[in-house]
Amino acid sequence: MGIIKRLGINFSWLKRIFKKKRARIGIYGPPNAGKTTLANRIVRDWTGDAMGSVSQIPHETRRARRRQGVTIESNGSSVTLDIVDTPGLATKIDFHDFMVFGLSEEESKRRAKEATEGVIEAVKWLDDLDGVILVMDATEDPYTQVNVTVIGNMEARKLPLLIAANKIDLPNSSPSRIHSAFPQHPIVPISALEGQNIELLYQEIAEHFG
Amino acid sequence: MKGIQLDLISEDKLDAMTSMEKVRLILDEVRNGKILILEKGLTPNEQTKLIELTMTEIAPDEFSGIEIESYPVKQNDNLLNKLLGKTTLKTRLTVIGPAAQLKTIKKSRDLISALVSP
Numbered sequence: 603m604g605i606i607k608r609l610g611i612n613f614s615w616l617k618r619i620f621k622k623k624r625a626r627i628g629i630y631g632p633p634n635a636g637k638t639t640l641a642n643r644i645v646r647d648w649t650g651d652a653m654g655s656v657s658q659i660p661h662e663t664r665r666a667r668r669r670q671g672v673t674i675e676s677n678g679s680s681v682t683l684d685i686v687d688t689p690g691l692a693t694k695i696d697f698h699d700f701m702v703f704g705l706s707e708e709e710s711k712r713r714a715k716e717a718t719e720g721v722i723e724a725v726k727w728l729d730d731l732d733g734v735i736l737v738m739d740a741t742e743d744p745y746t747q748v749n750v751t752v753i754g755n756m757e758a759r760k761l762p763l764l765i766a767a768n769k770i771d772l773p774n775s776s777p778s779r780i781h782s783a784f785p786q787h788p789i790v791p792i793s794a795l796e797g798q799n800i801e802l803l804y805q806e807i808a809e810h811f812g
Numbered sequence: 813m814k815g816i817q818l819d820l821i822s823e824d825k826l827d828a829m830t831s832m833e834k835v836r837l838i839l840d841e842v843r844n845g846k847i848l849i850l851e852k853g854l855t856p857n858e859q860t861k862l863i864e865l866t867m868t869e870i871a872p873d874e875f876s877g878i879e880i881e882s883y884p885v886k887q888n889d890n891l892l893n894k895l896l897g898k899t900t901l902k903t904r905l906t907v908i909g910p911a912a913q914l915k916t917i918k919k920s921r922d923l924i925s926a927l928v929s930p
Contacts, residue, residue, distance in 0.1 A: 693863055694877025694911035695870055711872050718867040725860045745919040747880045751863065754856030754885045783921065784884070 624671065624682040625811045628727055631737035632748045633660035633690030633717075636768040640737055640794035641667075641687035647800070648672050653687050659703045661717035663689045666727055676804040681812035688727055689720030691748040728755055733762040733811050740767040740775035740791065744783040753784060762810045765789040766803060771796045816847060816913065816928055823852040831855070835862045839869060842878050842910050847928060853882045853903035879914040881924045882906035 629637045641653040653667050666688045673682045695717045700710035728734075736752050738744055756763040765784060767777035770791045777791035790806050792799045819841060826834060835858060841848055854862065859880075866878050883904035907914070907924055918925040 691863065692877070693866060693880050695867070696876035696911070697872050714870070714872065718870050721867045722864050725864045728860065743919060745884070745921070747859075747882065750882060750884050751856060751859040755860060757885070758856045 624684055625732040626684040626686065626730065627807075627811055628686045628688055628724075628731045628734045629737060630688055630724065630734050630752050631690065632739070632746060633692055634658075635690065635737040635739045636794045637690065637737045638663050638687055640735070640766060640768065640792075641669075641685060643794050643797065643800060644674070644685060645669050645672060647804075648674055653685075659700060659705070659713075661690055661692075661695070661700075661713060661720065663687060664713070664716040664720035665689065666720075666723050674804050674807055676801070676808040679808050679812060681808045683807075683811060686727055686731065688724035689717065691724055691752065692717070692721055693747055695721070728759075731761065733764070735764050735766055735807070737766045737768050737794075738780055740769050740777045740780060741772050744780045749784075753787065763787050764803075764806055764810050766794070767791040768794050770798055814930070816845065816930060818847050818849065820849045821851065826850060826852050831858045831861060834858060835865055838862060838908055839865055839878075842908055843869070843875060845910060845913065847907065847909035847914055850882075850906040850908070853885075853906035855903055856885065875910070877911045878908055879911045879916060879926075880906065880908045881916050881919055881926065883924070884921060 629641050631637050638654045638656050645651055645653050649672060653669055654663055656662060666686055668684060668686045670684045671682055672685050673680055695714050697710040697714035700713050701707060705713065734752065734756050736749065738749060753763065765780060765787050767780045767789055769775050770777060771793035777789065781789050788806055788810065790799060790803045792803050834854065838848060862880070869875055870877050886902040886904065907926060909928070913929050915927045916924065917927055
């Protein structure tokens with residue numbers, strides 16, 4: 603390779619041929635961090651559609667959803683991605699937690715069963731991704747096992763990771779706490795709900811996943 | 813004396829086990845109500861395996877899952893690794909217990925504070 607470099611041969615055309623057509627990016631995070639809200643915003647901004655329903659009740663997304671060919675343009679560069687909105691990762695699911703939101707016992711148990719399947723699906727998707735946007739709730743403690751596990755997996759696989767510190771529209775949010783917990787990764791403070799800093803997120807997406 | 817059994821598993825014992833053996837041991841012990849402290853912790857891949865298997869075992873009114881807390885992994889970038897141009901990940905102490913009995917109060921880079929209920 604050194605000889606090729608010294609000879610000044612340009613193989614960029616070869617890279618273009620073998621380069622993946624588009625990166626497959628997973629949106630990960632714990633339940634209720636705002637993953638689907640963010641997925642909806644990205645897809646709506648660039649295609650006019652939506653990806654899934656959102657709810658205050660945890661585990662609203664219980665099946666991974668993929669949207670193919672979303673082209674994001676920022677600062678003169680553009681990147682085309684397949685975006686996978688994944689169910690929230692968790693280590694525990696108790697159907698009683700859903701009953702607090704007014705669901706019947708039967709509904710809660712069904713939701714819990716589907717949620718466990720959703721977590722397994724989200725874990726399986728990790729093997730088929732080229733990068734991850736990890737959505738963290740900036741009002742919560744960032745050192746959760748879900749965050750540690752997703753970050754550890756991406757570091758072990760040497761795949762790009764972008765942290766979206768979500769919910770900065772809330773008064774008790776603290777993106778700086780996330781930054782000091784995981785200083786080795788790029789962090790964009792956003793409000794997926796209100797669209798704050800969303801342009802900045804698109805810049806980072808174009809830079810990291812392009 | 814009544815109480816909750818706490819098992820501290822050494823790095824040497826963990827090193828001698830395969831990933832699946834570790835995950836199976838953890839789930840079996842936690843389902844029996846024990847709290848485990850792993851000296852070395854699990855690799856990111858083992859953590860996802862554990863999450864996956866835990867999900868398959870969750871059953872209403874029987875088992876609601878696990879509470880697991882570990883310090884973030886460290887980059888093991890010593891001089892030899894730097895010279896060889898590679899970095900490895902070093903896992904750290906991990907606490908695992910039944911979600912119904914172990915609750916994390918606070919966690920930071922170097923401190924895990926948890927509450928254990930009978």
